[in-house]
Amino acid sequence: MQNADEWKFPHSLRPNPEKLLFNLDRAINSVVKVRTSIPAAAFTADVLGTERIGSGVLINDNGLILTVGYLVTEAETVWLTTNLNQSIPGHVVAYDQSTGLGLIQALGSLDVDASELDPSDLITVNDDIIFVSYGGIKHSLQSKISRIDEFAGYWEYLLQAAIYTSPPHPQWGGAAIFNTRGHVIGIGSLFLQEVVEGQDQQGNLAIPTSILKPIMSDMLELGRSSAPARPWLGLYAVESEKTLIVNSLARYGPAELAGVLQGDKVVGVGEESVSTLSHFLRSVWNLGAAGISVPVNINRNGNNLQLVINSIDRNDFLFKPPTH
Numbered sequence: 001m002q003n004a005d006e007w008k009f010p011h012s013l014r015p016n017p018e019k020l021l022f023n024l025d026r027a028i029n030s031v032v033k034v035r036t037s038i039p040a041a042a043f044t045a046d047v048l049g050t051e052r053i054g055s056g057v058l059i060n061d062n063g064l065i066l067t068v069g070y071l072v073t074e075a076e077t078v079w080l081t082t083n084l085n086q087s088i089p090g091h092v093v094a095y096d097q098s099t100g101l102g103l104i105q106a107l108g109s110l111d112v113d114a115s116e117l118d119p120s121d122l123i124t125v126n127d128d129i130i131f132v133s134y135g136g137i138k139h140s141l142q143s144k145i146s147r148i149d150e151f152a153g154y155w156e157y158l159l160q161a162a163i164y165t166s167p168p169h170p171q172w173g174g175a176a177i178f179n180t181r182g183h184v185i186g187i188g189s190l191f192l193q194e195v196v197e198g199q200d201q202q203g204n205l206a207i208p209t210s211i212l213k214p215i216m217s218d219m220l221e222l223g224r225s226s227a228p229a230r231p232w233l234g235l236y237a238v239e240s241e242k243t244l245i246v247n248s249l250a251r252y253g254p255a256e257l258a259g260v261l262q263g264d265k266v267v268g269v270g271e272e273s274v275s276t277l278s279h280f281l282r283s284v285w286n287l288g289a290a291g292i293s294v295p296v297n298i299n300r301n302g303n304n305l306q307l308v309i310n311s312i313d314r315n316d317f318l319f320k321p322p323t324h
Contacts, residue, residue, distance in 0.1 A: 007170070008138035015130045015142045022182030024130075024137075029083050030058045030115040031176050033134035034067055034090075034104065036075035042319040043250075044073050054173030055133045056080070056104060057184055058114045063106035066117075067174040068189050068207065069095045072102040074319040080104070082112055083136045094219035097314055098230065099211050100157060100189060103219055115176065118183035121210040123148065123163065130178040131188065131204065133171035141169050146203055152277040154236045154247060156314075159207065164192070166203035177206050184209055224315070228289035231311030235296075237266055242275055250317070258309040260298065267304070268297035284311075 017024040034056045038045050048070055056067035065080065072078065078090040088108040095102045125148060131141040143165050151162035163186045169175060175188035186206030193202050215225040234253020237244045244266040249256040268274055269283035284294055290313035298305045 008135075009141055013142060013167075014137060014140055020182070021180065024140075024182075026113050027115055027130070027176075027178055027182050028132055028137055028140055029112045031055050031083075031132045031134055032058065032065065032110065032112075033081040034065070034071050034174055035079045035081070036071055037077040038074045039076055039319055042074040043317045044070070048073070052173075055171070055175045055188070057132075057174075057176035057187070058106075058110060058112060059117060059184065060114050063090075063108070063110060064093070065090065065104040065106060066176075066184070066187060066209070066212070067102050067104060068187050069097070069100045069102040071174050072104060076319075078104055080106055080110065081134070082110055083134065084111070086111060094223045096215060096219060096225050097157075098225060098227070099215070100159070100207050101187060101209075101212055115178070115182065115184050117209045117213070118179060118181075118185045120183075121208075123179070123185055123208070128180050129165060129185070131165060131169045131172075131175055132178060133169060133175040133188070135171070139171060141167070143167060143169070146201075150278055151205055152281060154238050154277065156230075156232060156235070156281060158278055158281050159211075161208060163206040163208055164203055165206060166201065168192075168202045168204050172204045229313040229315060230285050231287065231290045231292050231294060232314035232317075233284065233294060233296075233309050233311055234314075235260055235266075235309070237277055237280065239275075239277055244275060244277060244280055253317075254309045254311055255296075258296075258307045260296070260307055260309070261300065263300075265299040266296060267299050270295045270297075273297075290314075 036052045038050045054071045056065040072092045081087040090104045093103040127145045131143045133139045146166040147164045151159045172188035177186035190205040218226045233255045234250030235255035236248045238247045246264040274280040294309045
């Protein structure tokens with residue numbers, strides 16, 4: 001992501017407040033900068049770094065901020081900065097691995113108005129949206145929903161109805177996606193470069209805020225969903241030419257301990273054949289909660305093997321910051 005002081009959208013790409021039915025300045029100022037520090041020994045430090053910067057959006061008058069989960073995973077310290085350059089500390093309230101969303105509590109007044117989550121959950125392809133990161137109007141992009149589709153991430157992550165947007169925003173992490181009524185419909189998660197109908201296409205992926213609502217009370221009370229944790233294998237697979245290949249493994253994770261090797265082809269789970277990442281993940285999760293033994297069928301250099309992976313709750317691998 002680029003430095004906030006080094007770039008800005010041209011006026012032609014920014015939203016025009018005169019064409020909107022809500023207070024654009026109020027919405028933009030509800031988006032804050034989120035800076036977190038993570039211990040060097042934390043599980044995610046090598047991949048995600050020990051210093052993380054992104055955005056979050058204030059969603060109530062009590063200082064609750066919604067952001068993307070990877071900004072706050074294993075965070076030891078949190079600082080929040082408004083577009084008016086007011087900085088105050090915060091602490092992580094919750095992180096839900098299934099949705100990829102996180103919540104932060106501001107430890108003081110941000111002196112900005114909150115934005116509302118969309119109450120209707122009605123989003124459609126080609127809807128106009130406004131993609132807002134910290135930094136004010138110059139970091140606000142007039143965009144569109146290009147599609148609503150499934151998304152499978154190699155880190156054992158699956159969204160049934162992810163929001164795909166275009167053109168892309170370069171400062172996507174934790175950014176707020178507003179609809180034309182000024183409601184938050186999504187949280188920026190990824191930059192994507194895909195080939196669609198033979199054409200290279202760049203855009204962003206956003207997590208729909210509708211999936212937060214059923215677990216909000218759990219998040220505030222427990223710090224995560226009360227649903228049983230999904231089995232985690234630490235097996236990071238990618239699709240290549242209709243084949244599922246192990247690209248990497250979590251060090252000392254269940255899959256590595258079971259003997260899975262980088263480059264292995266994943267061909268099935270138990271009696272079920274799999275060739276896509278989403279099918280593989282669903283087949284594993286359908287077996288039960290974290291702790292179950294997962295029979296994974298591997299093709300290694302032309303030889304078929306079945307390795308039994310003793311799954312765990314991924315949360316057990318993560319650093320637990322002090323509670324407040």
